[in-house]
Amino acid sequence: xxxxxxxxxFFLLTVLCALLPAPGDAGAAAPNPKEAARLYEGAAKDxxxxxxxxxxxxMRDPWLNLEKRFLSAAGRDPKGDTGAKATYQAARCREELAxxxxxxxxxxxxxxxxxxxxxxxxxxxxADDGLYRAALIMAQxxxxxxxxxxxxxSVIDKYPKGDMAGNARKLLASLPKAPPPPQRTAGAAAPxxxxxxxxxxxxxxxxxxxxxxSSAPAQxxxxxxxxxxGTSRLSTVLLExxxxxxxxxxxxxxxxxxxxxxxxxxxxxxxxxxEVKPSVTLSGMTVSRVRAAAIKGKKVVRVTIDLKGxxxxxVDGGNNPPGIHVQCSATADLTGGLAPPAxxxxxxxxPGSFGGSGTAGRPGTLMEQLGLTVRTIMIDAGHGGKDxxxxxxxxxxxxxxxxxxxxxxxxxxxxxxxxxxxxxTDAYVALDQRPVIANTKKADLFISLHVNAxxxxxxxxxxxYFLDMARTSSAATVAARExxxxxxxxxDLQFILTDLMxxxxxxxxxxxxxxxxxxxxxxxxxxxxxxxDNGVRSAPFYVLMGARMPAVLVEIGYLSNDxxxxxxxxxxxxxxxxxxxxxxxxxxxxxxxxFAGK
Numbered sequence: 001x002x003x004x005x006x007x008x009x010f011f012l013l014t015v016l017c018a019l020l021p022a023p024g025d026a027g028a029a030a031p032n033p034k035e036a037a038r039l040y041e042g043a044a045k046d047x048x049x050x051x052x053x054x055x056x057x058x059m060r061d062p063w064l065n066l067e068k069r070f071l072s073a074a075g076r077d078p079k080g081d082t083g084a085k086a087t088y089q090a091a092r093c094r095e096e097l098a099x100x101x102x103x104x105x106x107x108x109x110x111x112x113x114x115x116x117x118x119x120x121x122x123x124x125x126x127a128d129d130g131l132y133r134a135a136l137i138m139a140q141x142x143x144x145x146x147x148x149x150x151x152x153x154s155v156i157d158k159y160p161k162g163d164m165a166g167n168a169r170k171l172l173a174s175l176p177k178a179p180p181p182p183q184r185t186a187g188a189a190a191p192x193x194x195x196x197x198x199x200x201x202x203x204x205x206x207x208x209x210x211x212x213x214s215s216a217p218a219q220x221x222x223x224x225x226x227x228x229x230g231t232s233r234l235s236t237v238l239l240e241x242x243x244x245x246x247x248x249x250x251x252x253x254x255x256x257x258x259x260x261x262x263x264x265x266x267x268x269x270x271x272x273x274x275e276v277k278p279s280v281t282l283s284g285m286t287v288s289r290v291r292a293a294a295i296k297g298k299k300v301v302r303v304t305i306d307l308k309g310x311x312x313x314x315v316d317g318g319n320n321p322p323g324i325h326v327q328c329s330a331t332a333d334l335t336g337g338l339a340p341p342a343x344x345x346x347x348x349x350x351p352g353s354f355g356g357s358g359t360a361g362r363p364g365t366l367m368e369q370l371g372l373t374v375r376t377i378m379i380d381a382g383h384g385g386k387d388x389x390x391x392x393x394x395x396x397x398x399x400x401x402x403x404x405x406x407x408x409x410x411x412x413x414x415x416x417x418x419x420x421x422x423x424x425t426d427a428y429v430a431l432d433q434r435p436v437i438a439n440t441k442k443a444d445l446f447i448s449l450h451v452n453a454x455x456x457x458x459x460x461x462x463x464x465y466f467l468d469m470a471r472t473s474s475a476a477t478v479a480a481r482e483x484x485x486x487x488x489x490x491x492d493l494q495f496i497l498t499d500l501m502x503x504x505x506x507x508x509x510x511x512x513x514x515x516x517x518x519x520x521x522x523x524x525x526x527x528x529x530x531x532x533d534n535g536v537r538s539a540p541f542y543v544l545m546g547a548r549m550p551a552v553l554v555e556i557g558y559l560s561n562d563x564x565x566x567x568x569x570x571x572x573x574x575x576x577x578x579x580x581x582x583x584x585x586x587x588x589x590x591x592x593x594x595f596a597g598k
Contacts, residue, residue: 385428461532
């Protein structure tokens with residue numbers, strides 16, 4: 001009898017436990033607006049911190065954890081203000097992750113969260129924001145034009161007086177019109193439509209290749225964003241396009257009426273996207289203002305760039321990022337650059353073209369298609385031993401590069417990479433042996449660190465190189481200085497040419513150099529270091545020849561320049577450069593994984 005009573009008690013406790021909600025289960029939790037507000041505030045604080053922390057922001061888990069916390073808060077206030085705000089923030093978490101992962105699945109998840117906001121909180125003032133963000137993602141990132149039209153039209157129909165209605169109309173106008181439904185004769189069966197495959201890249205949509213059979217209209221091309229950055233010595237304006245376009249540019253001299261010198265770029269067959277502002281005023285750069293407007297009666301967007309003290313400019317289409325790249329320099333050394341005409345005259349009209357996005361429409365490099373990734377990194381501290389490298393202003397190149405190499409190696413190991421070195425001490429290693437060591441150890445990336453020098457003490461700045469022929473006199477000078485200790489001679493010319501043409505990972509190295517350079521420059525700038533951005537260049541460095549993996553060479557500044565020398569002597573400057581290289585490596589690794597979904 002006693003045993004039966006114990007069994008009955010155990011049975012009742014089991015039933016009660018089954019009826020109680022599981023702890024921390026947002027879906028089963030009863031509505032609790034106060035608890036929702038508490039959870040939301042904590043997650044919002046960590047969201048702000050994560051946005052400021054670039055290193056953690058490159059990892060996937062922090063964004064997913066934050067998204068889960070916001071959704072947990074939303075579950076405790078399913079019909080209230082906090083629930084709506086938390087759902088919106090959860091969608092923003094996934095969108096920030098998608099910007100870093102480049103995965104279509106992440107973009108799709110973000111769009112669905114925004115749609116959930118519009119559906120579940122239709123009377124909240126964030127509902128139209130959610131629908132518009134979903135439409136924008138579907139149009140620009142997923143190439144789901146039908147869904148994008150539907151979401152944008154919902155904003156206009158349901159919230160005609162909301163602050164997103166104008167943006168939705170603009171987005172809708174930029175999308176190609178849906179083809180009319182096929183004509184059906186009486187009694188005829190409707191043709192079966194072939195299922196459409198979703199984009200796998202998760203990046204900007206590519207343009208469909210025209211077919212001689214199909215009468216479907218080609219996808220419209222948009223100017224999605226205008227991005228400006230730079231210094232008083234060199235500035236870059238990126239006109240980000242989501243497809244191929246032709247353009248014309250012309251330099252117009254300053255006028256006596258106070259109108260500054262300017263570059264005018266007319267882009268054919270494009271429309272201006274909703275994120276493009278009509279006018280942006282800038283300071284501390286060689287560009288003072290950028291305006292973008294459609295020319296009335298023509299499918300042309302005109303971009304006018306006001307210039308300040310520009311001696312050289314270059315306009316070219318590029319894939320990293322995709323669009324038209326405009327560089328404006330206060331000096332006279334830009335790849336393919338032009339000098340303003342003398343005597344206050346206008347320049348000629350110059351034609352140009354951009355062939356399309358280097359990410360969305362491109363099937364990916366062989367490394368991407370094979371699903372390869374980055375695990376082992378060879379760090380090359382330039383010079384060493386009997387070869388001290390450049391010296392001056394109390395700086396010895398071989399010592400600085402070894403210090404930076406150790407900083408970089410420690411950070412990469414903390415991120416889970418295997419790190420190797422061509423040298424760990426002040427030892428001499430021949431230039432042509434360094435890539436051989438990397439090949440033997442089967443490194444996935446090769447990063448060579450150097451300090452620059454110039455006879456002109458005014459020359460300064462940060463620059464990153466990949467292996468190819470030099471396209472400027474300054475790049476050729478840098479290569480010649482770094483190559484000076486090599487024992488190569490004229491009889492080795494055939495080997496050198498063969499290596500340049502056949503074995504160098506040109507596109508991969510160029511991509512890696514661009515990403516690392518951008519991250520380094522941004523990280524140093526955030527720490528308060530203002531230096532000249534000399535950009536990404538190509539040059540025939542012996543130390544990169546023969547490398548069977550993507551290989552780059554970083555010049556961290558000119559020790560011959562007093563301002564650069566002070567930065568190079570600063571441990572904080574070297575640490576920020578190391579941080580930037582790590583961020584660049586991580587971003588490049590994510591780029592390789594965009595097909596494999598790793």
